[in-house]
Amino acid sequence: MNYVVRRGATAIATLFAVASLIFLLLHLVPGDPAEILLSSGGIAPSKESVEALRVNLGLDKPLLEQYITYLGNITTGNLGTSFQDGAPIGDEIVKRLPRTLELILAATFISVLVGMPAGVAAALRRGGVIDGLCSSLASFGLSVPVFVTGTLLILLFSQILRLVPAGGYVGFADNPAQHIVYLLLPAVSIAVGLIPVVFRMVRTSILEFLEKEWVRTARAKGLDEPRVLLLHVVRNSLSPVVTVLGLHMGTLLGGTVLVEYVFNWPGLSGMLVQAVEQRDYPAVQGIVLVICLLFVLINLGVDLLYGMLDPRVRYK
Amino acid sequence: MLRNVTLVFAIGFLAAMVALAVFAPLLPLPDPVKMDVISRMAGPSWAHPFGQDEYGRDIFSRIIHGARASLAVSLTAAALAGAAGVIVGLVGGYFQGWIELATMRPLDVILSFPPMLLALLAVALLGPGALTLTVILSILFIPAYARVTYGEVLVVRNHEYVEAARALGHRPLRILARTILPNVAGPVLVQFSLVVASCIVLESGLSFLGLGVVPPTPSWGLMIRGARAYMHLDPMGIVWPCMALVFTVFSVNRLCDHLRDVFDPKARRVSFSPASAIDEDDGARGREAAAGSATDDMLLDIRNLTTEIAVPRGSIRAVDGVSLKVRRGEAVALVGESGSGKSMTGLAIMKLLPRRISRIARGSIDYVTADRQRHDLATVPLNRFRAYRGKEIGMVFQEPMACLNPVYTIGYQLVEAVTAHARLPKQETWARALKALKQVGIPDPERRLHEYPHQLSGGMRQRVAIAIALCGKPSLLIADEPTTALDVTVQAQILDLLEQIREASRIGLIFITHNLGVVAEIADRVVVMYCGQVVEEGTAEEIFYTPRHPYTRGLLASVPKVEDKTGGNKRLSSIPGAVPSPLALPPGCRFAPRCAHATDLCNAGVPALEPVSDSQAARCVRWRELA
Ligand code: SF4
Numbered sequence: 001m002n003y004v005v006r007r008g009a010t011a012i013a014t015l016f017a018v019a020s021l022i023f024l025l026l027h028l029v030p031g032d033p034a035e036i037l038l039s040s041g042g043i044a045p046s047k048e049s050v051e052a053l054r055v056n057l058g059l060d061k062p063l064l065e066q067y068i069t070y071l072g073n074i075t076t077g078n079l080g081t082s083f084q085d086g087a088p089i090g091d092e093i094v095k096r097l098p099r100t101l102e103l104i105l106a107a108t109f110i111s112v113l114v115g116m117p118a119g120v121a122a123a124l125r126r127g128g129v130i131d132g133l134c135s136s137l138a139s140f141g142l143s144v145p146v147f148v149t150g151t152l153l154i155l156l157f158s159q160i161l162r163l164v165p166a167g168g169y170v171g172f173a174d175n176p177a178q179h180i181v182y183l184l185l186p187a188v189s190i191a192v193g194l195i196p197v198v199f200r201m202v203r204t205s206i207l208e209f210l211e212k213e214w215v216r217t218a219r220a221k222g223l224d225e226p227r228v229l230l231l232h233v234v235r236n237s238l239s240p241v242v243t244v245l246g247l248h249m250g251t252l253l254g255g256t257v258l259v260e261y262v263f264n265w266p267g268l269s270g271m272l273v274q275a276v277e278q279r280d281y282p283a284v285q286g287i288v289l290v291i292c293l294l295f296v297l298i299n300l301g302v303d304l305l306y307g308m309l310d311p312r313v314r315y316k
Numbered sequence: 317m318l319r320n321v322t323l324v325f326a327i328g329f330l331a332a333m334v335a336l337a338v339f340a341p342l343l344p345l346p347d348p349v350k351m352d353v354i355s356r357m358a359g360p361s362w363a364h365p366f367g368q369d370e371y372g373r374d375i376f377s378r379i380i381h382g383a384r385a386s387l388a389v390s391l392t393a394a395a396l397a398g399a400a401g402v403i404v405g406l407v408g409g410y411f412q413g414w415i416e417l418a419t420m421r422p423l424d425v426i427l428s429f430p431p432m433l434l435a436l437l438a439v440a441l442l443g444p445g446a447l448t449l450t451v452i453l454s455i456l457f458i459p460a461y462a463r464v465t466y467g468e469v470l471v472v473r474n475h476e477y478v479e480a481a482r483a484l485g486h487r488p489l490r491i492l493a494r495t496i497l498p499n500v501a502g503p504v505l506v507q508f509s510l511v512v513a514s515c516i517v518l519e520s521g522l523s524f525l526g527l528g529v530v531p532p533t534p535s536w537g538l539m540i541r542g543a544r545a546y547m548h549l550d551p552m553g554i555v556w557p558c559m560a561l562v563f564t565v566f567s568v569n570r571l572c573d574h575l576r577d578v579f580d581p582k583a584r585r586v587s588f589s590p591a592s593a594i595d596e597d598d599g600a601r602g603r604e605a606a607a608g609s610a611t612d613d614m615l616l617d618i619r620n621l622t623t624e625i626a627v628p629r630g631s632i633r634a635v636d637g638v639s640l641k642v643r644r645g646e647a648v649a650l651v652g653e654s655g656s657g658k659s660m661t662g663l664a665i666m667k668l669l670p671r672r673i674s675r676i677a678r679g680s681i682d683y684v685t686a687d688r689q690r691h692d693l694a695t696v697p698l699n700r701f702r703a704y705r706g707k708e709i710g711m712v713f714q715e716p717m718a719c720l721n722p723v724y725t726i727g728y729q730l731v732e733a734v735t736a737h738a739r740l741p742k743q744e745t746w747a748r749a750l751k752a753l754k755q756v757g758i759p760d761p762e763r764r765l766h767e768y769p770h771q772l773s774g775g776m777r778q779r780v781a782i783a784i785a786l787c788g789k790p791s792l793l794i795a796d797e798p799t800t801a802l803d804v805t806v807q808a809q810i811l812d813l814l815e816q817i818r819e820a821s822r823i824g825l826i827f828i829t830h831n832l833g834v835v836a837e838i839a840d841r842v843v844v845m846y847c848g849q850v851v852e853e854g855t856a857e858e859i860f861y862t863p864r865h866p867y868t869r870g871l872l873a874s875v876p877k878v879e880d881k882t883g884g885n886k887r888l889s890s891i892p893g894a895v896p897s898p899l900a901l902p903p904g905c906r907f908a909p910r911c912a913h914a915t916d917l918c919n920a921g922v923p924a925l926e927p928v929s930d931s932q933a934a935r936c937v938r939w940r941e942l943a
Contacts, residue, residue: 143566222706254432284440
């Protein structure tokens, strides 16, 4: 319980810091933020539009007041309105967030599903054919940027083989089968970068745990080998896997930005790219804030899961 | 083999890429931005080896110029971030207190953003462009360097030479630059290659989104972005830049792995060539010998046991022709320095030798069950040997910290030992587990059942380990240095416990230790091992009062007379020299290089284990003269 409270407090503190940094960033940039946001390609914006934007963003008020208003707004869930159409940003985010979450979950699921068994197999036959093959594939997989994977998957599976559509989205409620088909390639694209991470961690930790005395103790008890491996080696490697997944959450979330763009997946990140293109700062700020919230929450989840998996953490 | 090939490829590819990129303006390449709409998406030709893109621009030239943009941004950003990060890390690590907080804490905020998002946020604010990109990337990767540097500084901060520099009155700046910086250079270089790879990936990703490098500057990300719309017409147009990007990132990663190997030898992978692996159940030993029946109260009768372990430079015999007998209720101590083969003997009995690289090469291990049947354990196949482990023979290991699995409760691990051999109702298994805990004298056993290993002291954990070993009611208990990691008072308690158990259940005990002092309290007979051989054996009395082998005498002389806290580990006189390498054993007596009494005779051949009395034997050609 104590552990949960501590992790929770850290998460809240991090969120606060992140929100503050997002706020400050606008003011840290040298020059007038309103002017910078409106200028493009070296053309100076008109005085009136700058003034209008300043009022719109509340930049004409004292900094502290702006900050307090900002913190007040985000804690009540008010993320402001979009530059482009004046629509509330929060509503759009709420609609898109589950889709991004789904993508992340699917990718993580695939990565663990493939990475764990491969890692176990490679470690048990260390130096063997499977190990060599998987390890080489892993170092290659780590070197392919996620948007390249996505693009090449489209080239192969939808342009050449014509097996799946190149991208798009159908709601799960509308057509579950089609929904999964659309989900497949984006999730696999992200997983290609994540599988090697899981694989390497599993392989290393299995090799490490195989040498542990508790494994010898388990064998000395007379447990059969499958049980020794499963309960005293693989089970123990779960906590490092959870840790490494947590460490890669940032990259994973960044990856969704590119993948959603590549596959026209209407999640948060697609909205983000569009907002950045339009330099719709309130929208960008809102989405980044929400994704950071997600990031912090996922990390909190990882911490709690870690505590569940390893009693030493819970009781410290 | 493969690793070397990839390394050579990586270095070659990177060198070529950098050279081409640097000298691109001087090379006779077509203008990467000159359009030629008529021959758009043309295939390869002499003038355009990789073909032309959707605007008829030369793809090869664009890839080379793309490398220029990509590498310029990435290397600059990685270098700038490196300079800033190292300084932050040095300052944060060297000065403690508020400076440490003020420098290291803000980095955590940067790290709590997914990097891609922070980059997008900044692009939204500043607009895209190579300059924006470089600045953002530099800031993003400061924490990576700062943390590495900080960690290294913490390690070396209190080293003597840094202390010395401080004592000499050197200014902090000079100390940092002269003594600490060289130490962090290696890890920072590794970090640099990591960051370069990350920068290339981020840069190309942002350019791909149209938010990084802006056209008309060629960039791999932009090329992929552009070719995407036409990939059904011109697949190669998209494959070329993808390949350039992937191979570059792969090469940088590979180089980084190599740098890590060089600068961090600990992390280097030691791999045995599969050829040296040993098949445990090779044909010659496949059959299980029925060794007949025993008449006396013999429990374990090892004859001429030899084990082989494959090591990178050959194969070693950690146990070389060892014979050993244990009767029911008898305690035999197996004594020797590390490397003597005593632990290997214990592991061989339990078939717990390191897998795939070791095997029992010769000899027999006869175990006598309660019905007086002899079974040669050396020939029992591994899948059937499980019936002996825990049930006939229990084993306790040295490290009480590591011998219990940290993620399970004590109760679970005890129950496992019970259910491994008996199918019982749940309640009964737990009752047995509780009884086992009580038997080893753990206070408040009901509560302990539900606790985890880390909540127990070392001594308690060792008691639990003994309880686990006794759960299956074995007739033989092998204890491998069970008290070494414990402090002296706890040591004595564990020894008492073992003694008590032996008396109560007439269990045979093999007590493996390097400390003859401990042996006196527990052993009926003592077997002294050196370099895989038994060099002397006898009753405890004989070994202590009339030792015959010079090595045994050396061991005895090195036992501290008074075992108190200060002298517990201090040797009065230790045997000079070190145990020889098992790959280069002396030709004759293996103790000869360290023996004060060695003569030419000693090197003439391995001495035999000669009987000294009915119960004593020594492996020394001069034992009579020296007696
Ligand atoms: S055989 Fe020679 S070298 Fe070996 S122990 Fe005896 S005296 Fe020493």
